[in-house]
Amino acid sequence: MRPADNIHNQIKKLQLKASADLDKRVHDEISQALAHSEKIEPAHAELTAWRTIMKSRMTKWAAAAAVIIIAVIVGINHFIGPVNVTSVALADVLERIEQAQAFMYKMRVTTSVGMFTGKPAETIEIEMDYTITISNEYGMKWETETTDHNTGKTMTQIMYIRPGQKAAIMIMPEMKKYMQMEFDDDLVARTKKQNNDPREMIKQIMGCQYTELGRSVIDGKEVEGFHTTDPAMFAGMGENIKYTLWVDAKSWLPVRCEMDFKMGEQMQASSVIYDYQWDIPVAASDFEPTIPEDYTPLSSEAIRMPSMSEEAAIEGLKFFVELSGQYPKKLDMLNLAMEFAELKKKELAELKKGEASKDAGRKSKGEPNQVELEKVIKETMETMQPIQSLSLFYMSLVQGKKEPVYYGESVGPNDADKVLLRWKVSEGQYRVVFGDLTTVDITAEKLAEIEELQPK
Amino acid sequence: MLQDKLLIWKFNRGNKDALRYIYEKYKDDLVTLAAALLTDVSSAEDVVHDVFVSFIESRSRFRLTGSLKGYLATCVANNARNKNKAGRRQQTAALDNRNIPASARTGLPLRKQGSGSQCPDVAAMFGEELRRLSWSLAELPYEQREVLLLHIYSGMRFRAIARSQAVSINTVQGRYRYALDKLRSMLDGEAKNETSR
Numbered sequence: 001m002r003p004a005d006n007i008h009n010q011i012k013k014l015q016l017k018a019s020a021d022l023d024k025r026v027h028d029e030i031s032q033a034l035a036h037s038e039k040i041e042p043a044h045a046e047l048t049a050w051r052t053i054m055k056s057r058m059t060k061w062a063a064a065a066a067v068i069i070i071a072v073i074v075g076i077n078h079f080i081g082p083v084n085v086t087s088v089a090l091a092d093v094l095e096r097i098e099q100a101q102a103f104m105y106k107m108r109v110t111t112s113v114g115m116f117t118g119k120p121a122e123t124i125e126i127e128m129d130y131t132i133t134i135s136n137e138y139g140m141k142w143e144t145e146t147t148d149h150n151t152g153k154t155m156t157q158i159m160y161i162r163p164g165q166k167a168a169i170m171i172m173p174e175m176k177k178y179m180q181m182e183f184d185d186d187l188v189a190r191t192k193k194q195n196n197d198p199r200e201m202i203k204q205i206m207g208c209q210y211t212e213l214g215r216s217v218i219d220g221k222e223v224e225g226f227h228t229t230d231p232a233m234f235a236g237m238g239e240n241i242k243y244t245l246w247v248d249a250k251s252w253l254p255v256r257c258e259m260d261f262k263m264g265e266q267m268q269a270s271s272v273i274y275d276y277q278w279d280i281p282v283a284a285s286d287f288e289p290t291i292p293e294d295y296t297p298l299s300s301e302a303i304r305m306p307s308m309s310e311e312a313a314i315e316g317l318k319f320f321v322e323l324s325g326q327y328p329k330k331l332d333m334l335n336l337a338m339e340f341a342e343l344k345k346k347e348l349a350e351l352k353k354g355e356a357s358k359d360a361g362r363k364s365k366g367e368p369n370q371v372e373l374e375k376v377i378k379e380t381m382e383t384m385q386p387i388q389s390l391s392l393f394y395m396s397l398v399q400g401k402k403e404p405v406y407y408g409e410s411v412g413p414n415d416a417d418k419v420l421l422r423w424k425v426s427e428g429q430y431r432v433v434f435g436d437l438t439t440v441d442i443t444a445e446k447l448a449e450i451e452e453l454q455p456k
Numbered sequence: 457m458l459q460d461k462l463l464i465w466k467f468n469r470g471n472k473d474a475l476r477y478i479y480e481k482y483k484d485d486l487v488t489l490a491a492a493l494l495t496d497v498s499s500a501e502d503v504v505h506d507v508f509v510s511f512i513e514s515r516s517r518f519r520l521t522g523s524l525k526g527y528l529a530t531c532v533a534n535n536a537r538n539k540n541k542a543g544r545r546q547q548t549a550a551l552d553n554r555n556i557p558a559s560a561r562t563g564l565p566l567r568k569q570g571s572g573s574q575c576p577d578v579a580a581m582f583g584e585e586l587r588r589l590s591w592s593l594a595e596l597p598y599e600q601r602e603v604l605l606l607h608i609y610s611g612m613r614f615r616a617i618a619r620s621q622a623v624s625i626n627t628v629q630g631r632y633r634y635a636l637d638k639l640r641s642m643l644d645g646e647a648k649n650e651t652s653r
Contacts, residue, residue, distance in 0.1 A: 030508075
């Protein structure tokens with residue numbers, strides 16, 4: 001081949017490395033100019049799904065977002081909101097388990113996620129087995145084994161949550177990776193108080209409408225059942241919710257818990273919590289992560305859990321507008337993930353088109369390699385982070401029964417006089433976020449006047 | 457890219473780490489582009505430095521409407537063009553009324569002037585494998601070289617290049633065609649010379 005035949009490829013091969021001197025000069029400029037900048041808010045990468053996602057094909061990357069949702073529901077749902085203690089029987093159960101200084105239990109979550117490929121029959125099935133140990137003194141440890149039934153692959157993850165240090169560490173042995181996560185003050189406070197354990201499940205069911213199922217027998221033990229289908233149990237995120245708690249009729253301690261719910265048309269999840277062990281002996285070392293020397297960090301910086309404040313939610317709305325030019329149509333996690341998936345699909349299609357027109361023969365055909373896939377997933381999860389804050393805030397409003405109403409389908413960034421999101425702050429008082437993202441507290445009467453003029 | 461939009465969203469909020477990430481992500485490509493334009497690594501790094509200084513200053517008002525890579529490449533090209541013009545003015549003044557060598561028309565810095573064979577530095581920049589290409593690129597008129605590199609190396613569309621250079625898209629496409637033809641001719645000629653030796 002003559003040199004001239006290959007000009008495009010040769011030009012693309014031109015590559016210089018920036019010198020250390022330039023690096024220093026630019027980094028110094030950045031440090032000086034942004035000396036008082038805010039801390040980075042990197043991704044909340046939900047690791048339970050990480051390896052499963054990476055094993056998925058790139059064209060199905062969108063499943064990642066949906067799988068994250070499961071973990072968010074399972075993992076963060078319990079950080080949310082106070083409840084009113086009204087039930088005598090469940091209050092007794094709560095009192096008993098609050099006396100336990102350390103305990104452990106197992107949980108199996110089975111999730112079926114429909115792909116966003118236009119083929120409704122195509123689904124992935126993921127099974128996650130958790131062993132969770134909680135100590136009031138030392139923190140919490142989650143060991144998770146995730147199995148993708150479509151590929152038969154499994155992976156293990158161990159997460160140490162240390163509320164006292166405002167941090168968590170996730171270790172992924174198969175990948176020889178680890179990830180550090182920071183909690184913000186708000187989440188630390190919630191974590192300290194609520195700690196993602198059966199105590200919170202009891203409080204949540206107590207905050208919902210539930211029925212007493214009476215006596216039954218599980219594993220030879222006489223148990224008493226409590227059942228709810230109240231959407232508030234999962235912060236309004238799921239449909240067809242069925243939640244059943246079985247407690248030992250003698251000790252009044254939980255024996256088994258069963259959950260079942262659906263999210264949109266794409267996802268069905270069910271889980272069972274079992275094998276509770278109460279007042280087990282634990283040592284500080286059980287909750288201290290040991291990271292082997294050859295493990296490397298998944299991210300160069302500590303990951304922060306997404307904030308669920310009003311401010312973070314408004315930032316999430318701003319970010320979504322920057323991505324798409326409009327507000328998300330709905331604020332629940334699944335719909336947000338799907339809308340985001342559409343944006344990502346468009347971007348990938350654009351990239352593909354650009355590459356094809358520039359250099360059709362250069363790109364490798366077929367499936368992406370592991371590194372490419374990791375990159376795409378990591379970028380996706382990072383970009384999802386502000387959006388997750390938005391959804392989590394909305395979840396907290398639903399769970400707190402603050403009557404949130406969202407008008408994303410009909411209100412846009414230029415609708416300064418229209419209500420985009422509102423929720424109840426106290427009797428007769430509402431907080432309103434307008435289309436231009438300004439906020440105000442108004443009376444119920446005033447809100448009714450404004451909403452009367454809203455586009456239907 | 458959605459990731460770039462996230463980085464800009466954080467950058468707008470004064471996030472230092474996002475800015476560092478942007479720099480790390482694009483620095484090598486930008487230095488390469490500037491060096492290929494100016495045929496001088498030191499000047500290229502100055503250009504990239506200056507582009508980032510301006511970029512940092514724009515943090516609160518910066519809005520990304522297209523690709524971040526394209527935006528930064530345009531900034532580098534604009535800055536390199538200015539540097540190139542300034543270099544030519546200096547040369548003209550220094551040479552006073554003496555004859556200007558043909559290579560000065562390319563607008564390269566004085567110490568880099570001349571054909572590739574007279575200027576081993578140009579080839580040395582990109583290594584032996586791309587020696588012929590580096591020399592030939594350096595021989596192209598600056599405007600043609602700029603269009604060629606922005607389109608092929610930085611992946612910019614002709615319309616975007618035309619906008620950034622304030623010329624018509626026909627002019628840009630013309631420069632691109634001329635550049636490719638000249639490059640082909642030079643590379644083929646070089647190959648024939650080597651064969652006949």
